[in-house]
Amino acid sequence: MTKQIRWGMIGCGAVTEVKSGPAYQHTEGFILQGVTRRDVALAADYAKRHNVPLVFNSADELIASSDIDAVYIATPPDSHLELALKVAAAGKPCCIEKPLAPTLAQSEAILEAFSCKNIPLYVAYYRRSLPRFNKVKSLIDAGEIGQVRHVNWHLSKAASEQDKSGNYNWRTDKVIALGGYFDDLASHGLDLFGYLFGDYEQVKGLAGNQQNLYNAFDAITACWQHKNGITGSGSWNFGGFSRFDVVTVYGEKGEISFSVFDEQVISLLNEQGHVQFSIDNPVHVQQHHVENLAAALLNDIEHPSTGKTATHTSWVMEQILN
Numbered sequence: 001m002t003k004q005i006r007w008g009m010i011g012c013g014a015v016t017e018v019k020s021g022p023a024y025q026h027t028e029g030f031i032l033q034g035v036t037r038r039d040v041a042l043a044a045d046y047a048k049r050h051n052v053p054l055v056f057n058s059a060d061e062l063i064a065s066s067d068i069d070a071v072y073i074a075t076p077p078d079s080h081l082e083l084a085l086k087v088a089a090a091g092k093p094c095c096i097e098k099p100l101a102p103t104l105a106q107s108e109a110i111l112e113a114f115s116c117k118n119i120p121l122y123v124a125y126y127r128r129s130l131p132r133f134n135k136v137k138s139l140i141d142a143g144e145i146g147q148v149r150h151v152n153w154h155l156s157k158a159a160s161e162q163d164k165s166g167n168y169n170w171r172t173d174k175v176i177a178l179g180g181y182f183d184d185l186a187s188h189g190l191d192l193f194g195y196l197f198g199d200y201e202q203v204k205g206l207a208g209n210q211q212n213l214y215n216a217f218d219a220i221t222a223c224w225q226h227k228n229g230i231t232g233s234g235s236w237n238f239g240g241f242s243r244f245d246v247v248t249v250y251g252e253k254g255e256i257s258f259s260v261f262d263e264q265v266i267s268l269l270n271e272q273g274h275v276q277f278s279i280d281n282p283v284h285v286q287q288h289h290v291e292n293l294a295a296a297l298l299n300d301i302e303h304p305s306t307g308k309t310a311t312h313t314s315w316v317m318e319q320i321l322n
Contacts, residue, residue, distance in 0.1 A: 005070050006031050006068055008062040012036075012042060021046075026287065034054030034055065036061070070092050078102055078175065080097075080106070085110070088114050089113075100310040103318065108314075123310035126305070129288040132263070132279040135277055137196055140256070147253075148230050149231070149252060151197065152247070155235075180214065180238065189247065205322070208220075221234065221236075246258075247259065251270075255267075255269045263281055266279065
């Protein structure tokens with residue numbers, strides 16, 4: 001594709017307000033041309049506030065429009081398969097919010113639909129494009145901690161008022177997200193580890209519901225091994241006392257620690273001493289991810305988060321929850 005790419009966005013929820021939507025407007029070669037959502041009035045409100053030219057009455061109308069070159073699916077995961085198959089049938093490049101789908105089987109079906117027609121497919125695992133995590137990757141690749149031996153991640157947070165209220169939340173509905181917040185949050189880190197340490201080979205997990213506030217899992221633990229021999233372990237609990245988010249990478253000659261979600265310093269400890277790196281995220285956190293989409297579609301530069309890498313992450317998630 002050599003012209004300016006006109007994107008259509010399906011879904012105008014919270015993630016699109018600051019994190020993603022404006023990034024498509026601020027990337028050279030891209031324009032956010034049109035939007036839609038189930039409540040068309042809310043789509044029109046989004047378009048008015050964000051200066052988006054077109055509002056479509058349905059996802060089908062947006063996908064089929066000759067005014068739309070590529071589609072960004074920003075809806076809950078249970079709708080991804082149906083929408084993605086329609087985009088693939090229309091022959092248009094697509095970026096889908098993470099996780100790619102609620103199950104591995106659906107992720108594989110999406111990947112196959114795009115792969116068999118050689119249509120570009122990307123997934124919004126945007127941490128692969130963020131400077132702070134590429135700094136971590138550069139430290140590892142430069143041998144600052146020698147050979148990596150093990151990675152550990154613990155994430156916990158207290159139950160929210162919404163959790164305690166019993167009001168419906170799709171993020172904790174096991175039909176949409178079997179792992180609850182694990183699906184929404186842990187997928188980011190597990191995908192990042194695939195980027196930093198390579199594909200996984202073996203993955204095992206345990207999951208339970210300790211609070212009985214909703215029907216999805218709220219306590220998950222896992223261990224794994226990457227194909228290069230690096231081992232890993234993780235624990236995610238969504239009914240703890242306080243928020244805690246720390247990853248530690250253990251090497252033969254040092255250690256690196258960082259946070260997946262919080263903009264904490266990156267800490268490097270090795271034989272030369274202790275160094276910290278402070279790298280802020282951009283205002284629109286998907287900006288680098290979207291700029292990499294432009295590089296991929298306009299200049300044929302490989303994007304770090306594709307349908308293939310996201311399907312591998314879906315496999316990891318399913319191994320843990322099984």
